[in-house]
Amino acid sequence: MKYVKPEIAETGKTLSKLIADFKSASSFNEADKIMFQINEIRNEFESMKIIAFINYSNDTNNVLYSDEQDYFDSNYPLFTDYVMEYYKALVKSKYRNELSEKYGAHLFEIAEISLKSFDQAIIDDMQKENHLASEYMKLKASAKINFKDKELNLQELEPYMESKDRSLRKEAFTAYWKFFGDNKEEFDKLFDKLVYLRNDMAVKMGYKNYVELGYARMKRMDYNEEMINKFRENIKKYIVPLAEKLREKQRKRLGLDKLMVHDLFYQFSTGNPTPKGDPEWIVDQGKKMYDELSSDTREFYDFMFENELMNVFSRKGKADMGYCEYIPKYRSPYIFANMNGTDDDITVLTHEAGHAFQAYASRNFHFKEYTEPTMESAEVHSMSMEFLTYPWMNLFFKEDTDKFKYSHLNGAVNFLPYGVMVDDFQHWVYNNPEATPDERKSRWREMEKVYMPHLNYGEIDFLEEGGRWQKQGHIYESPFYYIDYCLAQICAFQFWSKAIQNGNGEFNNALKDYIKLCEAGGSRSFLELLKLANLESPFEEGVIKKVVNEIETYIDSLDDSAF
Numbered sequence: 001m002k003y004v005k006p007e008i009a010e011t012g013k014t015l016s017k018l019i020a021d022f023k024s025a026s027s028f029n030e031a032d033k034i035m036f037q038i039n040e041i042r043n044e045f046e047s048m049k050i051i052a053f054i055n056y057s058n059d060t061n062n063v064l065y066s067d068e069q070d071y072f073d074s075n076y077p078l079f080t081d082y083v084m085e086y087y088k089a090l091v092k093s094k095y096r097n098e099l100s101e102k103y104g105a106h107l108f109e110i111a112e113i114s115l116k117s118f119d120q121a122i123i124d125d126m127q128k129e130n131h132l133a134s135e136y137m138k139l140k141a142s143a144k145i146n147f148k149d150k151e152l153n154l155q156e157l158e159p160y161m162e163s164k165d166r167s168l169r170k171e172a173f174t175a176y177w178k179f180f181g182d183n184k185e186e187f188d189k190l191f192d193k194l195v196y197l198r199n200d201m202a203v204k205m206g207y208k209n210y211v212e213l214g215y216a217r218m219k220r221m222d223y224n225e226e227m228i229n230k231f232r233e234n235i236k237k238y239i240v241p242l243a244e245k246l247r248e249k250q251r252k253r254l255g256l257d258k259l260m261v262h263d264l265f266y267q268f269s270t271g272n273p274t275p276k277g278d279p280e281w282i283v284d285q286g287k288k289m290y291d292e293l294s295s296d297t298r299e300f301y302d303f304m305f306e307n308e309l310m311n312v313f314s315r316k317g318k319a320d321m322g323y324c325e326y327i328p329k330y331r332s333p334y335i336f337a338n339m340n341g342t343d344d345d346i347t348v349l350t351h352e353a354g355h356a357f358q359a360y361a362s363r364n365f366h367f368k369e370y371t372e373p374t375m376e377s378a379e380v381h382s383m384s385m386e387f388l389t390y391p392w393m394n395l396f397f398k399e400d401t402d403k404f405k406y407s408h409l410n411g412a413v414n415f416l417p418y419g420v421m422v423d424d425f426q427h428w429v430y431n432n433p434e435a436t437p438d439e440r441k442s443r444w445r446e447m448e449k450v451y452m453p454h455l456n457y458g459e460i461d462f463l464e465e466g467g468r469w470q471k472q473g474h475i476y477e478s479p480f481y482y483i484d485y486c487l488a489q490i491c492a493f494q495f496w497s498k499a500i501q502n503g504n505g506e507f508n509n510a511l512k513d514y515i516k517l518c519e520a521g522g523s524r525s526f527l528e529l530l531k532l533a534n535l536e537s538p539f540e541e542g543v544i545k546k547v548v549n550e551i552e553t554y555i556d557s558l559d560d561s562a563f
């Protein structure tokens with residue numbers, strides 16, 4: 001996959017010409033053909049942007065790559081401007097009826113909501129926003145923490161934070177948060193700028209504040225702020241008590257008087273479950289797993305394997321992140337990760353491969369709107385794959401298999417209160433854009449007491465003052481992108497319930513639904529996709545209540561002290 005820098009001026013000129021032709025097309029066939037050409041150009045530009053990002057994350061010390069990343073930070077908003085011109089032409093097209101018959105109405109819904117989230121007046125602000133987000137990433141990556149005679153970055157410190165040795169865990173936690181405490185002015189300043197910038201964008205576009213614009217940018221079309229509020233309330237009502245109960249079980253398992261922040265990642269007194277082989281071995285076991293799961297997953301995994309699309313082995317200079325990208329020009333998914341010997345290595349093979357499988361399954365769509373679903377739908381693919389592969393976890397965890405499943409489900413439940421809280425916090429922040437950094441932090445700390453009352457921060461003042469959210473990249477980089485994980489988790493639990501809890505007969509039906517969902521990619525809205533996959537809406541109170549009951553029954557049936 002060759003990288004050729006796309007010149008924005010040239011791309012723009014070609015697109016403008018094609019859009020003009022599209023507007024004056026004299027037949028549906030002609031319009032359709034031009035639409036194809038427009039999407040070819042878009043796919044080329046998008047593909048180069050993704051390859052540039054892959055190159056950069058693969059070697060963050062390479063100045064050439066970081067320059068290319070800068071190039072896209074500056075020019076992607078300009079590119080977006082041309083895409084919006086295309087959307088305007090699309091929604092006004094004389095052939096709209098024929099086009100929506102061929103491609104479905106959802107494309108037009110996406111075009112319409114995207115137009116609500118963009119205006120030429122905010123291009124400048126979008127460029128600044130991209131650069132500030134990159135600055136945040138760089139600030140976190142700049143961490144050089146002296147720990148046990150080694151100089152570590154934040155990720156390298158993490159394994160110590162789940163060490164068996166409690167005092168080592170505590171030391172690692174203290175060192176980790178000291179970095180944030182030492183740089184708190186910088187973190188505050190960056191976020192302050194982002195909040196003001198985003199609020200300005202919203203005001204320039206005629207919105208009261210950033211909240212509504214944020215929703216439009218996330219392309220949320222079949223649910224609104226009120227439904228999200230209700231969802232958060234239901235999580236508070238049904239999940240928070242279960243999560244607290246799980247923390248209490250954890251405290252007892254570990255034989256502690258009080259569960260402190262530095263104990264949170266440490267689940268079992270016998271140690272957390274780990275895969276029983278090195279990364280190469282894991283990738284091989286993955287082949288066996290996807291071979292057996294279905295013929296579709298077999299074809300997918302072979303494609304990834306043979307085309308070397310899984311860049312998952314740790315190497316110096318690689319950005320410490322995990323992601324899946326889809327490169328439209330090559331109709332090919334790409335997985336990036338750093339396997340490090342923890343159970344996260346397996347999540348790369350299930351979560352990221354879930355994203356990649358969807359991309360592969362929907363690769364026959366020619367445009368981004370349908371190959372890249374909105375985030376809440378996309379996370380259903382990845383989080384559900386984590387559960388659908390449960391029957392193969394023994395390949396990786398051997399005698400630790402049950403321990404892993406318990407820990408994984410536990411983690412999924414414990415995540416939800418945090419997840420909805422991140423969303424609640426962001427609503428507060430953008431509804432109160434004039435709040436000071438200190439006010440934001442005390443608001444966060446108050447929310448923690450509601451959503452995660454078990455938290456004990458001990459002597460870590462930075463956390464006690466409400467600074468924990470500053471490590472959460474989404475809050476800086478992609479506002480309002482977080483509730484998506486929570487909505488998707490409730491859907492993924494339904495796959496767990498059907499495929500895993502209800503025995504083998506249901507497994508194949510659930511798997512069929514899952515594959516159907518992946519093949520549909522982003523061609524429908526979130527709630528429509530759920531219907532297609534026979535899933536119930538997470539906005540229904542009864543749905544949350546039902547999955548919580550099932551999980552609780554399962555957890556109560558296990559003797560966790562045996563792990």
Ligand SMILES: [Zn+2]
Binds near residue numbers: 382
């Ligand atoms: Zn994901």
